[in-house]
Amino acid sequence: GENVEQHPSTLSVQEGDSAVIKCTYSDSASNYFPWYKQELGKGPQLIIDIRSNVGEKKDQRIAVTLNKTAKHFSLHITETQPEDSAVYFCAAHSGGGADGLTFGKGTHLIIQP
Amino acid sequence: DAGITQSPRHKVTETGTPVTLRCHQTENHRYMYWYRQDPGHGLRLIHYSYGVKDTDKGEVSDGYSVSRSKTEDFLLTLESATSSQTSVYFCAISETFEQAFFGQGTRLTVV
Numbered sequence: 001g002e003n004v005e006q007h008p009s010t011l012s013v014q015e016g017d018s019a020v021i022k023c024t025y026s027d028s029a030s031n032y033f034p035w036y037k038q039e040l041g042k043g044p045q046l047i048i049d050i051r052s053n054v055g056e057k058k059d060q061r062i063a064v065t066l067n068k069t070a071k072h073f074s075l076h077i078t079e080t081q082p083e084d085s086a087v088y089f090c091a092a093h094s095g096g097g098a099d100g101l102t103f104g105k106g107t108h109l110i111i112q113p
Numbered sequence: 114d115a116g117i118t119q120s121p122r123h124k125v126t127e128t129g130t131p132v133t134l135r136c137h138q139t140e141n142h143r144y145m146y147w148y149r150q151d152p153g154h155g156l157r158l159i160h161y162s163y164g165v166k167d168t169d170k171g172e173v174s175d176g177y178s179v180s181r182s183k184t185e186d187f188l189l190t191l192e193s194a195t196s197s198q199t200s201v202y203f204c205a206i207s208e209t210f211e212q213a214f215f216g217q218g219t220r221l222t223v224v
Contacts, residue, residue, distance in 0.1 A: 001172070006155075032211045034211075034212065034213070036215075042217060042218075043203055043215035043216050043217050043218050044156070044203070044215045045215070046212060046214065049211070049212065089155060089156065091156075093210070093211060098144055098161060098163040098169075098210040099158070099161060099169065099171065100148075100158040100161050100171060100205075100210075100213075101156075101158070101213060102158075102172075103155040103157070104155055105153060105154065106155050
């Protein structure tokens with residue numbers, strides 16, 4: 001089955017700087033890659049996603065890049081703000097099946113004032 | 114939260130007792146999922162459903178069963194709770210089995 005590795009487990013950046021979180025996946029059939037943000041005591045919230053026919057996607061301060069050849073994808077957050085502090089999860093889904101997402105173990109992003 | 118309600122939100126139960134968690138959706142989405150979240154493991158799929166009475170096992174299904182008798186409800190049952198099932202349980206729904214939306218979670222403690 002699919003295996004998703006996520007790094008780093010903790011990331012501390014100064015407010016206003018950029019943050020990058022990286023994930024790799026093992027199943028070359030995977031074709032959908034979402035990112036979730038989870039705040040303390042809440043459920044994961046979908047913030048951006050990318051499909052395998054696209055190399056990059058942006059939404060305001062958030063961007064995701066995908067390298068299918070290398071089987072890795074990354075989340076980029078620019079001009080970080082205190083409200084960006086949370087745990088971020090990457091995930092992958094193999095095409096054609098209803099069998100859910102495989103998640104990375106998460107990155108705790110800390111924005112230092 | 115995309116019209117998803119999990120109940121109860123918190124539960125403490127004793128080892129060996131049966132427990133049922135409920136997920137209710139108002140979005141009429143076809144796919145429903147149960148995940149558990151544990152420190153150091155991220156989110157892991159327990160069971161999923163692709164329609165009424167259509168369910169299948171996920172990565173960590175041992176000790177759990179599910180039922181879906183209506184589109185809007187997906188029940189997760191721990192037949193005989195064990196301490197290893199202490200966790201936070203999340204329900205998710207999806208229309209296309211891609212974009213999944215999560216509920217607020219149920220914190221279960223087995224003592």
